[in-house]
Amino acid sequence: MALAVFLLTYVFLAGFKIPGIKLDRTGAALVGAAAMVALGIIRPTEIAESIDLDTLVLLLGMMLMSAYLTRASFFHATAFYVLRHSKTPRGLLLAIVLISGGLSAFLVNDTVCLMLTPLVVMLVKSADLPPLPYLLGLCMASNAGSAATFTGNPQNMIIGVASKLPYGQFLGFMALPALVSMAIVYGVLLFAFRKELPRRSIHPEGAPPQVDRRLLTLCVIALAGVLIAFFTGLSMAWSALVGAAVVMLVAGVDPEEQYRKVDYGLLLFFACLFIVVHGVNKEGWAVAMRELFAPLMHGSALQETFGFTTLTLVASNVFSNVPFVMLARTWVPAMHDPQLGWQVLALASTLAGNLTLIGSVANLIVFEGAKDTVKVTFWQYLRVGLPATLLSLVAGLGVLLAERALFN
8 A cells, every 4th residue: 555655646746647636746745644644554653753853954944044045135145246247148157057056055956046046037138148048057057066965955955864974075075076067067058059148248237136234144154153063063954953043043133034935835745755755665665666676786886876876867857856865765775885875866866857847846946937038848948958967967977986986
């Protein structure tokens, strides 16, 4: 029964529709979790132990920090002043890639895309430039940059909690693959839109945003403290929540407004999905699935790595990356090199989000936010997403393997 519930839940998570039933991703996870309990697969007393509280607390803490940074106009100010100094259309694209990827390395990429999309739309309109390459640069670079740390995206947060790897060590290995991936995204976009990016000077218009300097200073200090705590090995989850609590305590602004910026649907989605995956694990189906895919990862550590990368890329697009990571986190400890396995899982599941329009929540946020400006079809996106994903994944994996050979 657990497998049936699991598969039906994934039907909705993958975006398929059943006539007469309207469920989004969060609703599907909630129904799946309720079914696991109703069918007796999971007892009510097991629910608490099935939910990874540290992942939820980490996500909540980072979302609250981002909410206060938004209130202080951090995202708008950072993007505005860098983009205003871009002299050419190609320079503007490079600036968007660097800002989006750089911010997403330490803040949740979905939040970065949500905050920057309106500003990018405004800037390209004022400069009379085609919006599509810049919006693609925003979401694709955000996905690529977020691979660098445990706090860059939701699936990496799960990996960070499950792997118990040091934050600094993970960043040390993942920073260069993420940077190389960002560079490839930029190169692919330049090639794909070479005829639409004129070689001329631009002067984007618009007034600079009003910055709350006191709140911004407080947020930057708190965020720096949180990152220091990460690097020193303190609990990522509770470090993030303490940082958010300190800002909330001394910010002097109404916290009610910041609460409204938290994506509670995402938190509910995670909690319910943990319950669904726990039911699958309890009945042994996760082990059975691992054995089903074993031929892909049979042989040496190198063959296992390439097989696991391929499986992660495909499964992350079929099932979505967060659910797949929840399932695959039980497989990694049994690999030849578990540390490399965690890094490969993070890199491949994150870059997989660039393959299709629906491959990443960040993609949907950008193009939903810009729907009045540009319409992009599945195939228009795939024309750029396919080469960007494959090239960046091959290059990023090559860099990661080279680092492992040099420093292990």
